[in-house]
Amino acid sequence: MKNRNGLVAFALLGLAVGTAAYYLLATEDGKKTLDKANSGIKDLTKSLKDISKKESKRAAKLAAKSKEELEKLTAKAKDVSKDVIDKMSSKASNWAQKASEAANDITYQAEDIADKAKSEISKA
Numbered sequence: 001m002k003n004r005n006g007l008v009a010f011a012l013l014g015l016a017v018g019t020a021a022y023y024l025l026a027t028e029d030g031k032k033t034l035d036k037a038n039s040g041i042k043d044l045t046k047s048l049k050d051i052s053k054k055e056s057k058r059a060a061k062l063a064a065k066s067k068e069e070l071e072k073l074t075a076k077a078k079d080v081s082k083d084v085i086d087k088m089s090s091k092a093s094n095w096a097q098k099a100s101e102a103a104n105d106i107t108y109q110a111e112d113i114a115d116k117a118k119s120e121i122s123k124a
Contacts, residue, residue, distance in 0.1 A: 024030040 022030075024034045
């Protein structure tokens with residue numbers, strides 16, 4: 001039963017396709033309709049190609065602009081990092097200088113204390 005229904009549906013579908021093909025290929029009205037359809041498809045294809053070219057150019061411009069902005073940001077980041085490194089280097093030098101001065105002061109104080117102690121020992 002299912003096979004018969006499928007066979008009948010398939011036959012009706014074939015009949016419809018055949019009728020449409022006959023109408024489009026064998027009759028004058030069908031040929032005109034087919035020509036209009038082909039013309040419409042060609043116009044649609046041309047429109048799609050034009051839109052595609054325009055959008056491709058637009059995307060290329062956007063990509064170039066993005067690349068330029070990225071290069072600017074990269075250069076700015078390098079400048080900022082160089083400034084930070086320079087400032088940190090300067091601070092580190094200042095701290096090292098202060099530490100060296102403090103160490104020298106402590107050394108002088110220790111020498112003074114040692115000299116005083118030697119003096120006190122020699123007096124005793």
